[in-house]
Amino acid sequence: MGIPGLTTFIENRADLYMDNYKLHDTSLVIDGNSLACQIYQQSGSNMCFGGDYDKYGHIIMVFFEALFKCKITPYIVFDGGYESRKMKTIIDRMKNRIKAAENMSGVGGHSSVFPLFIRETLRDIGLKWEVKMVQCDFEGDTDIANIARRLGCPVLSFDSDFYIFDGLYIPFTRLDMTVRKNVDSSTKTPYNYLECQIYNIDKFLCSYGRVDKSNLPLLAVLLGNDYVKRSMFSMFYQNLKVQNCHGRHRSESQNRIKSVLVWLQNETRESAIRKVLGRYRKEKREKILESINNAIKGYNCFDSMYLKYLGISPSDVQSKDESINLNKLGDIEEPSEPEDDEEKQSESDSDKEITFSEDNGESKLPIIFKENFRKCLYPPCFMDISFRHKYYCIAQVEDVTADNAYVVSFDIISAIFKILTGLSEGLSCIGRVGRLVGKMDVPAHNGPLPTLEEIENMDNTKKQKVFFKILNLDDTFKDCLSLFPYSWHIYILAIKYATDKSKLNWPLVYSLIMSKIIISCIDYRTGFIRSVATFMKKYAAKLGEPVETKDVPSSSQDVSDCLNNISTIDSIHCMNSLIHYFQKDQKVASSYKFFDRNLVHSISEFQSILLHLKYLNNLLQRPFHDFCVSGCLNCTFVYNFTANLAKRGNIENYLESVLCKAPTVLRTVFAVINSVKEFGTVSTENVNPPPKKRKKKKKTVTSIADDASNDESEGEAWIDPNNKFCLLQSSDTGK
Incomplete structure (x- = not known):
């Protein structure tokens, strides 16, 4: 959710409402969706090429390591599927992100178009670190606040709704991840802590004449959020005395927040609601009061159905029903002014969105589905697919004249839909169509597929057969996979599927393979370094040592053997030759005309395929080894290296010259490529070496x-x- 302008209002007065705080030896409830976005921004990774997941994954691990050093126990709560009442907001945001993606290029850095895998990466690393996590069925803000109340600990997020919940709140921008040391003055015991600022709601309310806490839900509703549009209260605002903010903080939204706070300081909850309803005719009061009661219920609950998934016992505090009814409010005066045009327009706009928000009826979701979903074993889109028969596509950087990058994955998506629902057709994808948001009907999957209950009783071999059947592969492709470590299997399957369905050419294939080798093998031997200066500082002496001339070993060896036998010195020389590809090319950064949107579109299609193969693998209970994309993919490297290889008449000769001082790495690259060629992973019609x-x-x-x-x-x-x-x-x- 989110209350427009409130974060800016609080941040502009942080010295009044924030307290310095040493965070240590405590639980911490974390808004998973917010954390994923905020950490990606802090990682300094590029967004225009599709995501630098290795850098992102590294920052996530640094974050968890800092928490554990300070004895902070994290509880991560993710949002689930979209709620019907939020559909207009979802569609509006999708429109904005599609537009932002269209305008995105290598020039400039900031954008709200986050990479496709950011939540999966956080979740995968969290599972590896054994962090307690849960995924809510739908919106999770209320449950995040309730879980934090139960534990008596702060919430970490960057969502303005948490300024209204009565609890401890640390905005992510107010947390320093640097681990510091201190000594307890009473026990003389040393401890580690993270420096942060924590929001003090009592200071906030006191600065406006001690506004009653019971009025906080009403404040949120009047200011508007993702569920209730502020325009619903246009008649109320017409009669509200405007309070002006001063100096550089002046704006219409800032003045509005201050005006509502000043008005509330002399009102009880009942008197305030009575005055708000008094601006509307009787036939509209019930609808407005329903919105207010929903907010009261959400902001004043002290329990959560998800506590058990985090290993937390239920709260002893019973939630009270504090909803207000019209009879309890007594007589309400009739409004003197007629209904205004803005309110009528708001209702009209809401009606127009019904094409996106209609449900197919509440599905009878199996218990096994709910359990796996809440344990973060399924992605949030599975709830939309099962419950609403809709799939909402995350905007990526694409070529708007081409098909949506999700289209290439429709065969996989339709199979997922059939397994979840038992239906062959009826799934709609909501996403980019041209430059606009539109519906795409997913083709029916006509072949037989197992149900969720049947998958429970299937062995791994049968699950793999189902997987191969969906991808239209025969069992002989297992011979190709047998040459690779388990962690490579989905990645190779994605390359195979992509070359069958899209335009994956050799330069891109080589780059995807090189990205995987560097991140999963080379980094293990050299350490994670992406700065040329840092790399040279650490390895300049090693690079200066004389290198023995070696013949390139045979590439006929098993891929797993080649990966295991890459030497440390060869890894150093490999990174010396290739590390600059992890940085944005200055030519691309200087002008829009050098940004190859067609290449980025191909990378986006590959990511779509990789993501949905991961989803399918999870749905089939992982017949293949799961993978974390932070161990595979850096799209800046893939973009730069592909652009370079596309200029080469003979890619293998070029690689021999580039990796001449890293023969064990070169042998590995050729072993992978030869395996790919042998099993027809790249079809001849898609092999397009440059002229x-x-x-x-x-x-x-x-x-x-x-x-x-x-x-x-x-x-x-x-x-x-x-x-x-x-x-x-x-x-x-x-x-």
Whole structure:
């Protein structure tokens, strides 16, 4: 949720409402969705290429390590599926993110278009660190506050709703993850702590004449949130005395917050509600009072159905029913002014969204589904698929003239839908269609698939057969997977599926493989370093030592053996040659015209496939080894390295020159590629090595690799029979 303008209002007065706090030896309830976004922003990772998950995963591990050093026990609570009453907000945000993604390029850095895997990465690393986590069925803010009340500990988030809940709240921007040391003055015992600032709700209320805490839910409703639009109370605001904020804090939203606070300081909850309802005619009061009562119920609950999933016993405090009814309020005066146009328009706009918010009826969700969902074994979209028969696509950086990057995964998504619901058709994807938000009907999956209950009783071999059947693979592909470690299986399956369904070409295949090798193997030997300066400071002496000339070993070895036999010195030389690809290229950062949106679109399609294969694997109870994307993918590296390889006439010769001082790494790359080629992972029609460079004359022949995003390029692709060239011949000989 979120209350517009409230975070800014509090942050601008942080010295009045925040207390310095040493966080240690305590529980901490964490808003998982908020944490995922905030940590990604702190990681300094690029968003325009699709996500630097290795950097992101590293920061998550640093975060958990800091908590444990300070004896802080984290409880992470994730949101689940979308609520019907929030659909208009969801669609509006989707529109904004699609627009932001369209405008995104290598120039500039800030955007709200977060990478596809950020929540999965946090959850996977949390499971590895044995952090207690739960996923709510739907919106989780109320449960986060209630769990924190039960534990008597702070909430960590960056959601303005927590300024209204009566509890301890640490905004993420007010937490320093640097572990500090101190000594307890009474016991003389040393301890570690994290420095932060904690929100003091009593100071906030006292600064406005001691506003009664019982009025906090009404404050949230009047200011508007994701569930109740402020325009519902336009008649109330027309009669509210405006209080002006001063100095640089002045704005309409800031003045509005101050005005409501000043008005509430002399009101009880009943008198305030009576005056609000008095601005509306009788037929509308019941609807407005329902919104107010929902807020009261949410903000004043002291228990949660999810406590047991976190190993917490229920609260002894019984939640009270503090809802207000019209009879209890007594006589309410009739309004003197007619209904205004803004309120009518708000209702009209709400009606227009029914095409996105209609439900297919409440599904009878199996108990096994609910349990797995709440234990974070299923993604949140499974609730929308099962309960509403809709799938809401997360916006990515794409080519808006091409199909949505989710379309390539429709075969997988339709199979997931059938397993969850037993239905072959009826699933709609809500996401980018062109430049707008629209519906995409997912094709029916007509083959037989097991139910959730049947999956429970299946052995691993049968589950793998179901997996292969959905991907339209035969059992012989297991021979390919057998050459790789278990942690590679889904990754290789994603490459195979992507080449069958999209335009994954050799430069991109090499880059995806190189990304996986570096992150999963090379980093293990060199340590996690992404700065050229830091790397040189640590390894300059090693790089200066003489290198023995070695022949490139045979690439016919088992891939697992090759990965295990990569030497440390070869890892150092490999990173010396490739580390700069992890940084944004200055040419791309300097001008929009150098940003290859077509390449990013291909990376987005691969991510979509990888994500949905992960979902399918989890739904089938992991017949293949699960993976964490932070151990596979850095999209900045993939983008840069692919762009470089696309210029090379012979990729293998180029790699031999680049990795000449790292023969064990080179052997591993060739072993992986040869296995991919042997089992037809990259189909010949998708193998598009770049053309040889020609002298620049008239622009009648253009390289796809160089000019794929050039609007002036027109014509048809021509593929050389030897698969050495892919040229774009102009259809207009007069050009």
